[in-house]
Amino acid sequence: MQSKKSFFNKTIFLKNLTHYWPVWTCWLLVCLYRLPFRIYVKLSADFKDIAPAEYESFLEQQFLEAVYNAINPTLLFLFSAIAAIALFSYLYQARSAHMIHALPVCRESLFITNICSGLCFLIIPQLISFLASIFVCFFLRMTHLEGLLHWLLLSLGMTLAAFSLAVFTAMITGHTVAALVLFGIVNFAFVAVRTQVLCIMSTISYGMTLDFDFGDMLSPLYFLVRKFGSFNIFFGTGELYDDFRFIEMGSSYLYVGIYALAALLLFVLTYLIYRKKRLETAGDLITVGFLKPVIRWGAAFALGSFFAYMGVALLRDYSPAGGDLLPLIPLLLVAELAVFFAAEMLLCKSFRVFRKRRLLEGGILAAATLVFLVFIHADLLHLERRIPKEDEIEMAFISGDYPLRVNPSDYGKLVALHQDFLDSKKEIQRYFRQQKSGANYSSLEIFYYLKNGSRLTRRYYYPVEDRYLEQEDYVLHQIMALSARPEYYLQHHFTDAYDQVTFVEGSMDVYTAGNYLDSYLLNQAQCGRIYQALRQDMEEGNYRIYSYPLFDYVKDKLFANTLFLDYTVPDGSTYAYYDGEQHYTSAKSIQSTSITLTSDCVHTLAALEELGVLTDRQRMVTQEEYELHLEDKFLEDSERVYHQ
């Protein structure tokens, strides 16, 4: 007999289509709701408040918001998993696996037919939604349809990625629930393991942070949700503006294209696994032999380190300055081995797993863990001691009392400060070990963007106590020297375009008679006047920003009142934020800043008096006064207002 092979089996395809209709029907309904229906709702609403001149652009933004929000991949991944599990569910029961594989259909045909079925389940509803959306747009006279095309192309790429991953996880398991759980794990595994490694490193090492985003793409759903999660448009103060994280189409297509290519490779890999798959593994948690150690070790490390990390935090006061190696070792070893054998029990579906071979493997795991811990503690990779040279730095931010972008002329000071923190390691760690929960401390986070394209982040905690503050070269004084500068303050409050600020409005908290907190509204001109005065205070060194741990030292002159200023700046103005990234503004969006004054800000206080904001009946209150007389009253008032 001549063996003949067909890549596609019509009978199996039709069986899939008719038996799993709930899957594609539900997905079709979801797609129709997410795109054409929402476009219709967005565009057909009655926008009476919109000025005729702005109407068209407003409609377009409404349309784009509906379209781009439909890119959110969460539901796509969910339905991909359901489709893949349904299509390959015959592998999860011995009797169905035997029946299907006794039929005159080879595995290649089965695989390709199932893949085609799944892609049809997922793609056809999206195409129908796309066509329905075009119809809705024409009906509502929306002609800028590029967004729809972007949606379609990006969604198709993500569909390939999601479905290939779902098929892969469906193939390596032999159980429906396991397939679904594993799909969820795979989508977040890399980030979870990376976080655990960083947690361990931050527990042991000094200055290490969890800020490390290398390899996010290896956790597809995590990455795509962050990229295409949600988009918002705001409408306020009579003018349209957006806080749209506009999709950068170039990078979006690049990322989705990479995923689509990887999906094709994953399909091939999955097919090879299927070809070798032993059907007697139906019902097993993991059906591919070489993956079982990966599961055991991966689970042991990820979960074990999580439990150990939690254990260190619960059993003793966590030291923010690291150096917690000794309590971590027994906890990590015990947790890892417990998870290791629990995973083996799940894999074997038996409690009798303590065999010689596994015990030996557990021993190797324990030894590897010890080596890993010692490796980090000894800083063999030179991570803890790493300080970039000045000429390596492309851009740098610090986030201490407030976030700021460091001027290149200050890189030398920054590097010196960084070195001082490293030199103070033993002293600072000793302080935290002695003080435990009674410590009063602050922190500084340093973000370097290096010329080689990498990012280096360190966070250092330092005590805020008299004995240290008395030292002239103490790190806090160096931070102050670096950050207490007029241009940094101005950039912090008014972006780097602080000379081109257009004020919208503002307000000032004032205490009225009877110590009631009231808000004094400021018009555009008043805001401008206050800005000038504030700037003068900054330039004369009267204005300072203090972090909370320092409040005790300045509470006699630091006011509890807050000044709020709303303004706009030209498109593309930048400002630093606590995440250590440079953010850009849109000319349409209104920026807002809050300013806490001290009694040293004589020019600003004078301007406020001059404008009639501060009077005998409307006054400023210092932190000290607030804590002594007003805090309880304020809380009572707040509670009363809440209950009313």
Add this chain to the structure above:
Amino acid sequence: MITVEDLVKKFDDFYALNHIDMQVPKGAIYGLVGPNGAGKSTLLRHITGIYRPDAGRVLVAGEPVYENTAVKEHIFYIPDDLFYFLQADTLEMKKFFSGLYPGFDEKFFWRLQEFFPSIDLKRNIRRLSKGMQKQVAFWLALSCRPSLLVLDEPVDGLDPVMRRQLWSLILSHSSQEPLTILISSHNLRELEDVCDHVGIMHQGRLVLERSLCDLQNTICKIQIAFAHAAPPLPEDLDILHMSNMGRVYTIIIRGDGSRIRERLLPLNPLFVDILPLTLEEIFIYEMGGNDYAVKEILL
């Protein structure tokens, strides 16, 4: 029709099939017998191309069966534990099988309906009784017009009337069609009336494989009576078992019955009769060293 050569299958460290060799002639009805766990179902899953051998090979009509669509188009497998799609009725399954088996005979399917009057074609098969589900499986199997029908414990769970009906249906079909049937069972009595070839499995090995004819010529059962006490029997006779009731002796001897009779006549017996042996008895005496296995398949 089926050739199995040095077939090995391991599940972890356990040998499910341990170097099996087997031959099933074309047109034979081959009974595969063995206790639970002997490896019968595993062997059938190799013959139907479900499992990939760890070593050795399985040929059907001279072709390897694993992943060979052309060969599998002529094989139909009815497992012990049947599987039907969720919500599927008989008509839907018919449509499914007719799309996969090129030999599916639509007319024959409707002709066979008279044998299965109690089956409601439009009722969800999973809601039918186990016996009815088996009937549907046979109905679909015969409609596919296979040249090899592989049946794993085929009548297990059926009532005696339905068993008889199904066997007669299969036998009448095999007499009309060039059909080879491979049946596994742990019950020897079940196979005795239908098989012409038998293989017996024990602990992953095929310990015996013969045609029924050969088997019956290999061992004979002789009843012999003497006027007085039995004289010494010729020493070269391979006596497997001997018992007596008074002066009548029943002897199981390996060898050809008529020749043995010739050897015994010089002892002046009152009478010598050659009696037919049941398959059960043949296995008991043939499988002397595998007591457990024999007990299991006779229970």
